[in-house]
Amino acid sequence: MTLTLSPNQVQLKNWPGLIETYRPYLPVTEATPVITLQEGNTPLLPVPTIAQIIGKQVQVYVKYDGLNPTGSFKDRGMTMAISKAKEEGCSAVICASTGNTSASAAAYARRAGLKAFVIIPDGYVAMGKLAQALLYGAEVLAIEGNFDQALNIVREVADHYPVTLVNSVNPYRLEGQKTGAFEIVDALGNAPDWLCIPVGNAGNISAYWMGFCQYHADNRCDRLPQMMGFQAAGAAPIVEGHPIAQPETLATAIRIGNPASWNLAIAAQQASQGSFSAVTDEEILAAYRLLASEEGIFCEPASAASVAGLLKVKDQVPTGATIVCVLTGNGLKDPSTAIEHCNNPFKQGIAPNIEEVAKVMGF
Amino acid sequence: MTLTLSPNQVQLKNWPGLIETYRPYLPVTEATPVITLQEGNTPLLPVPTIAQIIGKQVQVYVKYDGLNPTGSFKDRGMTMAISKAKEEGCSAVICASTGNTSASAAAYARRAGLKAFVIIPDGYVAMGKLAQALLYGAEVLAIEGNFDQALNIVREVADHYPVTLVNSVNPYRLEGQKTGAFEIVDALGNAPDWLCIPVGNAGNISAYWMGFCQYHADNRCDRLPQMMGFQAAGAAPIVEGHPIAQPETLATAIRIGNPASWNLAIAAQQASQGSFSAVTDEEILAAYRLLASEEGIFCEPASAASVAGLLKVKDQVPTGATIVCVLTGNGLKDPSTAIEHCNNPFKQGIAPNIEEVAKVMGF
Numbered sequence: 001m002t003l004t005l006s007p008n009q010v011q012l013k014n015w016p017g018l019i020e021t022y023r024p025y026l027p028v029t030e031a032t033p034v035i036t037l038q039e040g041n042t043p044l045l046p047v048p049t050i051a052q053i054i055g056k057q058v059q060v061y062v063k064y065d066g067l068n069p070t071g072s073f074k075d076r077g078m079t080m081a082i083s084k085a086k087e088e089g090c091s092a093v094i095c096a097s098t099g100n101t102s103a104s105a106a107a108y109a110r111r112a113g114l115k116a117f118v119i120i121p122d123g124y125v126a127m128g129k130l131a132q133a134l135l136y137g138a139e140v141l142a143i144e145g146n147f148d149q150a151l152n153i154v155r156e157v158a159d160h161y162p163v164t165l166v167n168s169v170n171p172y173r174l175e176g177q178k179t180g181a182f183e184i185v186d187a188l189g190n191a192p193d194w195l196c197i198p199v200g201n202a203g204n205i206s207a208y209w210m211g212f213c214q215y216h217a218d219n220r221c222d223r224l225p226q227m228m229g230f231q232a233a234g235a236a237p238i239v240e241g242h243p244i245a246q247p248e249t250l251a252t253a254i255r256i257g258n259p260a261s262w263n264l265a266i267a268a269q270q271a272s273q274g275s276f277s278a279v280t281d282e283e284i285l286a287a288y289r290l291l292a293s294e295e296g297i298f299c300e301p302a303s304a305a306s307v308a309g310l311l312k313v314k315d316q317v318p319t320g321a322t323i324v325c326v327l328t329g330n331g332l333k334d335p336s337t338a339i340e341h342c343n344n345p346f347k348q349g350i351a352p353n354i355e356e357v358a359k360v361m362g363f
Numbered sequence: 364m365t366l367t368l369s370p371n372q373v374q375l376k377n378w379p380g381l382i383e384t385y386r387p388y389l390p391v392t393e394a395t396p397v398i399t400l401q402e403g404n405t406p407l408l409p410v411p412t413i414a415q416i417i418g419k420q421v422q423v424y425v426k427y428d429g430l431n432p433t434g435s436f437k438d439r440g441m442t443m444a445i446s447k448a449k450e451e452g453c454s455a456v457i458c459a460s461t462g463n464t465s466a467s468a469a470a471y472a473r474r475a476g477l478k479a480f481v482i483i484p485d486g487y488v489a490m491g492k493l494a495q496a497l498l499y500g501a502e503v504l505a506i507e508g509n510f511d512q513a514l515n516i517v518r519e520v521a522d523h524y525p526v527t528l529v530n531s532v533n534p535y536r537l538e539g540q541k542t543g544a545f546e547i548v549d550a551l552g553n554a555p556d557w558l559c560i561p562v563g564n565a566g567n568i569s570a571y572w573m574g575f576c577q578y579h580a581d582n583r584c585d586r587l588p589q590m591m592g593f594q595a596a597g598a599a600p601i602v603e604g605h606p607i608a609q610p611e612t613l614a615t616a617i618r619i620g621n622p623a624s625w626n627l628a629i630a631a632q633q634a635s636q637g638s639f640s641a642v643t644d645e646e647i648l649a650a651y652r653l654l655a656s657e658e659g660i661f662c663e664p665a666s667a668a669s670v671a672g673l674l675k676v677k678d679q680v681p682t683g684a685t686i687v688c689v690l691t692g693n694g695l696k697d698p699s700t701a702i703e704h705c706n707n708p709f710k711q712g713i714a715p716n717i718e719e720v721a722k723v724m725g726f
Contacts, residue, residue, distance in 0.1 A: 014406075014407055014549075014550035015404070015406070037406065037408065037659055037660070038406035038408060038427075041378070041404070043377075043378070043400065043401035043432070044377055044401075045400065045401060064401075064432070067430050067431075067432065068430075069406070069427070069430065069659070069660070070659075070661065071693070071695055106659075107655075107659035107660075107661070108659060110655075110656055110657065110658075110659050111657075111658060111659030117724055119720065122711055122712065127490075127698045127702075128491065128695045128698045130698075130702065130709070131694070131695070131698035131699075131701035131702050131705075132661055132694070132695070132701070134701060134702060134705040134707045134709060135651075135652065135655040135656070135661055135694065135701040135705045135707070136655050136656060136659065136661065137655065137656030137707060138707075139707075139710070139724070140707075140709050140710065141710045141713050141720060141723055141724070142709070142710065142711040142712070142713065143713045143714070143715045143720065144712060144713065144714060144715055145715030149715045150715070153715060153716070153717050153720050156717045157717060157720060157721060157724070157726075160717070160721070161721060161724070161726050163724075186377075187377035288498075289498065292470075292473075292498040292499045292500065293473055293498070293499060293500030294473065294474075295473075295474060296400055296432070296433075296469075296470035296471060296473050296474030296499065297400070297432070297470075298433065298470070298495055298498055298499065330434070330693075330695060331494070331495070331498065332434055332491045332494070332495070332693060332695035332696060333695060335490045335491045335493075335494035335698065336494075338494035338495070338497060338498040339490075339493065339494050339497060342494075342497040342498045344497045344498070344500060344501075344502075344503075346493070346497060346503050346505070347502070347503065347504045347505065348485055348505040349485065349505070349507060350504050350505065350506045350507065351506070351507060352506045352507055352508030352512045352513070352516060353516070354516055354519045354520060354523070357482065357504060357506065357516050357520060358520060358523070358524060360504055361480055361502070361504070361520070361524075361526075363524050
């Protein structure tokens with residue numbers, strides 16, 4: 001007996017992915033082949049310990065986008081970009097990436113039967129992300145340069161050769177990413193007071209703002225959040241007001257000196273009366289450890305910038321506010337940083353008997 | 364303005380985790396403090412390339428449990444085990460683990476405010492899993508022995524000291540894990556013909572069978588699947604009919620020589636007219652690469668045993684069957700295996716200019 005997912009059951013019981021769920025809000029038609037890995041629908045989790053640190057009866061949630069199919073928010077944009085690339089008849093895609101985009105592009109491209117090229121900055125991509133791009137079957141080219149140089153190159157390659165650019169300068173990417181805002185409003189019943197978000201290439205803060213504005217215009221929420229963007233201190237061009245030639249941070253996913261969506265991000269911050277701030281690598285690591293060891297949530301270092309930033313500006317939080325921090329990627333993307341910075345001794349070489357184990361446990 | 368998730372909105376819009384969703388089927392009461400990371404609700408994804416390889420008009424889906432909060436199916440059992448441990452007033456938990464259980468136990472225990480001890484076999488735990496346990500704040504003890512020895516030790520420790528055992532010999536674990544079967548039936552509208560599943564400690568196949576039987580008794584499905592269990596050839600005690608003293612396989616999550624739930628697994632196989640088979644590491648790796656590069660799904664090597672097994676016994680598949688393969692863990696748990704076995708050259712040291720990049724791309 002053959003069973004298929006009937007449309008009705010899909011809607012009721014099995015999340016069909018972003019495009020089917022938010023079709024009226026997205027630039028797709030019946031002619032668009034939907035390439036999905038059932039991305040989206042990620043947890044919005046309360047983080048009571050962080051709320052308690054802030055006090056003032058605030059409610060704090062994290063939007064844990066690391067539980068997307070390839071482990072980051074990039075899948076929200078990639079389901080759109082690859083579906084549209086497939087619709088347009090392209091046969092290969094290319095992107096520059098600090099790692100998350102390459103993993104996502106590779107997975108969706110291969111599922112669509114397209115070839116995927118990814119250009120990464122040599123030595124600055126976390127191990128899990130490299131593993132993904134390779135196993136998904138992308139052609140991975142590591143250049144002797146940083147992300148900003150890689151982005152310039154792929155723009156030129158896409159201009160001159162038959163490959164479609166799927167970086168966030170591809171307009172369909174931000175269309176898909178805006179659904180993160182939809183899900184938050186759908187879960188809370190309204191927009192939060194603050195949306196705290198890491199800022200690297202600045203596409204995601206722009207996409208979230210677009211999503212909140214569209215839902216607001218459609219009366220799905222009766223207010224808009226203040227957009228609070230956080231950059232790593234060594235890679236904070238928007239905070240400093242000029243591009244950074246040699247961005248440095250252990251939060252490799254936001255190690256970007258000249259964001260492609262700079263102007264859109266500024267527009268979102270201004271229209272929402274939000275702000276941009278920088279957090280140090282030490283502050284990022286402290287938030288990263290706090291999320292894991294107190295809330296049970298393992299994100300990648302760049303993601304923790306949103307929580308580090310919230311804690312840094314906690315004196316500005318309005319009493320009773322509802323705050324959502326976006327956690328953009330899964331901690332498993334970067335196991336080396338976890339092992340190196342966990343502050344937790346790992347006890348090895350213990351003899352396999354109860355006396356020895358009990359002694360090491362402190363009994 | 365303070366927003367909280369109202370019960371109604373939670374049910375409609377934000378998955379509240381397994382315990383709230385399947386409360387009538389689980390041994391919890393109003394007195395049970397629900398410790399959740401919104402586990403479950405994982406994708407049931409069609410895998411058309413694999414279906415095509417089998418032919419016979421079969422429908423094949425994977426249940427991608429690697430998208431649980433800590434990256435494996437263990438979270439289904441751990442939300443139950445830790446909630447019950449908290450209800451019973453315990454202050455510390457312990458487990459033996461090939462890595463996935465330790466990550467899950469650490470995350471849920473820390474979220475509940477409990478101490479977590481994990482005993483792992485030294486040198487046989489994938490990097491991502493070790494990173495998780497450490498960052499979540501567990502006390503990690505690596506013994507000079509294998510999983511089976513570690514399990515014997517933690518059973519004794521839990522008997523003699525004030526710590527609660529959360530291995531799958533804890534009965535609440537299988538209660539939580541059975542919800543995987545519920546979700547499959549809820550998504551498909553009935554049970555599949557075959558359920559293909561990796562078998563290590565044999566708890567999960569037993570839990571799935573219990574779930575299908577309970578849903579069947581409750582008229583949520585009108586049939587039961589055949590349970591097809593697959594072990595790694597170097598660690599196949601159930602297939603061989605005797606414990607394996609030195610189990611060996613690169614699928615470390617199922618590197619177990621003397622499964623705790625052996626009898627339950629045999630009962631499930633016999634009652635369902637299923638079977639147990641062994642797959643080699645080479646077959647596991649081939650399925651692992653196929654899932655990633657053709658379907659866009661990155662699972663850990665042990666998970667791919669279910670697909671490797673299905674492909675191995677494909678001549679026995681009934682025409683028109685609906686088959687679900689359980690993918691138990693996220694590929695990001697084990698990035699080293701992906702990089703080592705991807706069969707995909709990684710091109711490094713490329714000069715950062717378009718001519719050089721285009722040349723390497725083959726233009």
